[in-house]
Amino acid sequence: MVLVAILTACVSLVRNILQAFFYFIIPRPAIADPQANRIRDSRLTAQFIEKFEQKYGRTHPDFFQGSYSQALERAKNDLRFAMIILQADEHDNTKKFNRTLQATTYPFVAVIVLATPHGNTGTGPRMTVVDRIEGSLSPEILIARFTILLSRYGPGLQRFRNERAERDAAREIREQQDNAYLASLEADREKERKARELEDAKKLASERAKKEAEERMLLLANKEKWRRWALTQxxxxxxxxxxxxxxxxxxxxxxxxxxxxxxxxxxxxxxxxxxxxxxxxxxxxxxxxxxxxxxxxxxxxxxxxxxxxxxxxxxxxxxxxxxxxxxxxxxxxxxxxxxxxx
Structure with a gap:
């Protein structure tokens, strides 16, 4: 917890910087049962936050409550940095994180962000470890490291955000165009329907008028025929x-x-x-x-x-x-x- 406590001490000084490092992750060993894993993670995270606040206070970065993969996926989707915090604990079953992140000195923090790996220009961006902070460092050094990371990878994240915004705007324009087309198509269909109804109404009125005229003619003919018969009576x-x-x-x-x-x-x-x-x-x-x-x-x-x-x-x-x-x-x-x- 020592490194987390140092980060907490820096919150008031580097709040704008820490807002970019959205997720602080305390990895937990996986359990075979996914439901039990979620319950265990939620319980342990709550316990961690409670003990942390008792010792260091309520002013601290937000801790992500979820699995390692969920945190990385969320950071990728939200285009944020993710910090993975590891502490030396012989009884902690987190060796795979140590191997993956190449942790040798504790406390250890890995900073992960969506970026294109150096030398792999032909591949697309992926979640990449961009810095490893090992051992206890002063707040000034941490701030300097964070500032360098933001200056180096912040523009890339902003570019991704801009590209996403452009894609979203283009998609919204397409949706608006599609909706406008569908609305126009529906208006044309409604216009055609009303035209058919009007034509049917005219046809019906014409047929009705013709029938009424025929009935009037028949009535007049019957009247005259009756009158000619009545004249004989x-x-x-x-x-x-x-x-x-x-x-x-x-x-x-x-x-x-x-x-x-x-x-x-x-x-x-x-x-x-x-x-x-x-x-x-x-x-x-x-x-x-x-x-x-x-x-x-x-x-x-x-x-x-x-x-x-x-x-x-x-x-x-x-x-x-x-x-x-x-x-x-x-x-x-x-x-x-x-x-x-x-």
Whole structure:
């Protein structure tokens, strides 16, 4: 712990420098069981930190809590220095670290950083031991060693950081371009979808309008066919010698005035039929072979109104004589039930 204590004493003097040496690693021997290894490392590291703080205080560098390989991988990913601290202990099972780092004098610190090994220009950068600090040294010497390391390898780390930032920026630009392309593609798809929906809506509206027009034409044709048939069912006007006759005067929708005589036992519906078929009374379509249209129920699109205002409904059972306001005579106004008069 002597070297770590010296480093701790330097924290207030070289805090900016020590921030670059992010990971201080106290290696532990590996255990076959990975879970047991993690539990053991966590426990021993906590014990180490607790004993260290009891003896030297809470002002000290951060100690990495994890395995040797994890610490190196983290330092590589974060582009930081890693310090491996070894102490002479005959009972410590860390001989492989001693051999790997070539430790001969203790306490021993190996400084490892991502760098291109000297003389290996054809290979890429890798985690490399760039300095070995052996034995107890004064804070001034440690500061000098750290300063040299930072001046020598700091620019390389910064270059790696810049290259990573450039790669990240380029990747972000590509992602933004890809996202913009996908957004544009989605916008085009949405535009095409809306265009298809609009086209389908227009087609549907056109088909609906065509169907409605066909239905209107069929309705008009059925109406006229029914009127021609109804005209054949309309009794002839009574002659001047007949009695029990009502004289009805009509003002038609076109302003024309018509007077027509009806028998007392004619129904009110017959009066409606007369008005409804008046425009075809001169057509030669009253032959006996005229039949009403199938699956059609005729509705009169007008009302017969007398004064004071009384609406006479088209009743196929009520006779004229029994309809108050029609017998024996009446002045009737034809009122349309539709917006456009036919």
């Amino acid at each position: 309309l009794p002839n006007e009574p002659n001047q010698n007949e009695t029990d006759v009502a004289s009805l005067s009509f003002r038609l929708l076109n302003g024309e005035r018509v007077v027509r005589r009806f028998r007392a036992d004619d129904t009110v519906e017959m009066v409606y039929i007369f008005v409804d078929t008046y425009h075809i009374r001169n057509e030669t379509s009253s032959s006996a072979d005229v039949q009403p249209p199938k699956d059609y129920e005729h509705n009169f699109d007008f009302l017969l109104v007398s004064f004071p205002r009384t609406v006479h409904q088209a009743d196929k059972f009520k006779t004229i004589k029994n309809e108050s306001g029609l017998w024996p005579s009446a002045n009737l106004i034809v009122e349309s039930l539709t917006e456009d008069d036919e």
